[in-house]
Amino acid sequence: MPLENMKAMLNNAAGDSYAVGAFNILDYNSTKAVVQAAEEANAPVIIQTSAKTVIFWGAAAIISWVKQLVASSSVPTALHLDHCKDLDLIKECINSGWTSVMIDASSKPFEENLALSRQVVQMARPKDVSVEAELGAIVGVEDDIHVKEQQAHLADPEQAIKFCAEVKPDCFAPAVGTAHGVYKGKPKIAYDRLEEIATKTKVPIALHGGTGLVDEVFKKCISLGCAKVNISTQLKYAFIDGFVAYHNAHNTEYNPLKVIDAQFNELKAGIIEKIKLFGSAGKA
Numbered sequence: 071m072p073l074e075n076m077k078a079m080l081n082n083a084a085g086d087s088y089a090v091g092a093f094n095i096l097d098y099n100s101t102k103a104v105v106q107a108a109e110e111a112n113a114p115v116i117i118q119t120s121a122k123t124v125i126f127w128g129a130a131a132i133i134s135w136v137k138q139l140v141a142s143s144s145v146p147t148a149l150h151l152d153h154c155k156d157l158d159l160i161k162e163c164i165n166s167g168w169t170s171v172m173i174d175a176s177s178k179p180f181e182e183n184l185a186l187s188r189q190v191v192q193m194a195r196p197k198d199v200s201v202e203a204e205l206g207a208i209v210g211v212e213d214d215i216h217v218k219e220q221q222a223h224l225a226d227p228e229q230a231i232k233f234c235a236e237v238k239p240d241c242f243a244p245a246v247g248t249a250h251g252v253y254k255g256k257p258k259i260a261y262d263r264l265e266e267i268a269t270k271t272k273v274p275i276a277l278h279g280g281t282g283l284v285d286e287v288f289k290k291c292i293s294l295g296c297a298k299v300n301i302s303t304q305l306k307y308a309f310i311d312g313f314v315a316y317h318n319a320h321n322t323e324y325n326p327l328k329v330i331d332a333q334f335n336e337l338k339a340g341i342i343e344k345i346k347l348f349g350s351a352g353k354a
């Protein structure tokens with residue numbers, strides 16, 4: 071199937087209280103793991119790229135392997151650019167065939183965030199590309215964006231309503247207490263605020279910083295309006311651990327294709343598990 075944007079898949083998810091997994095890929099092998107996991111689970115899926123990964127491989131290389139893998143897939147699939155502050159890179163991804171982008175101007179003052187996010191929506195709409203925008207500051211490290219705990223602040227519900235009414239994003243990422251990377255201690259999620267923002271903005275919510283949350287927290291966030299769940303750090307671990315574990319168990323073998331296959335299986339198993347947890351299995 072050709073790639074599609076996130077709009078229909080997130081609206082379906084929000085209306086049916088499940089979430090679509092957005093998995094950050096690193097290379098061809100991890101993309102293949104996302105695509106095959108989604109097919110096996112018969113789930114809609116979002117292939118997500120960090121800005122860093124796009125810069126590392128180049129947009130042309132990524133779009134070619136994504137299109138090749140998705141062509142034979144039978145489930146709805148979007149290609150989404152995660153946290154991006156650079157309008158030129160956003161434009162490049164839109165022109166290269168990404169079907170969805172995130173503008174992260176959350177470190178800017180409110181009015182500036184609003185203006186930049188609106189500009190990206192205007193850039194994306196004519197190309198049928200969906201847009202995710204962020205409000206508030208999500209703690210942790212995502213790509214080269216470092217947010218210290220003392221700088222993190224939750225999205226304000228009144229500002230969230232104004233922001234969504236003016237920007238009209240297809241997906242909204244308000245900071246509600248989750249963190250990027252690995253949690254230090256127990257996450258304090260502002261469920262009341264999440265529920266209020268989801269109900270009042272009526273925009274499908276993206277849950278960032280999913281790695282390390284326990285199953286019950288995912289389920290609660292999804293029941294309160296999170297229709298997209300981002301999984302990045304978990305895949306970074308599976309990518310390295312899958313590789314290392316195979317080599318440690320067969321340390322005289324030096325057969326790279328077997329190592330790559332072991333890495334693929336480790337990634338795919340973790341992705342299927344999350345798809346089932348988010349309730350999107352069987353929803354393609």
Ligand SMILES: [Zn+2]
Pocket residue numbers: 153208212250278279300
């Ligand atoms: Zn994020």
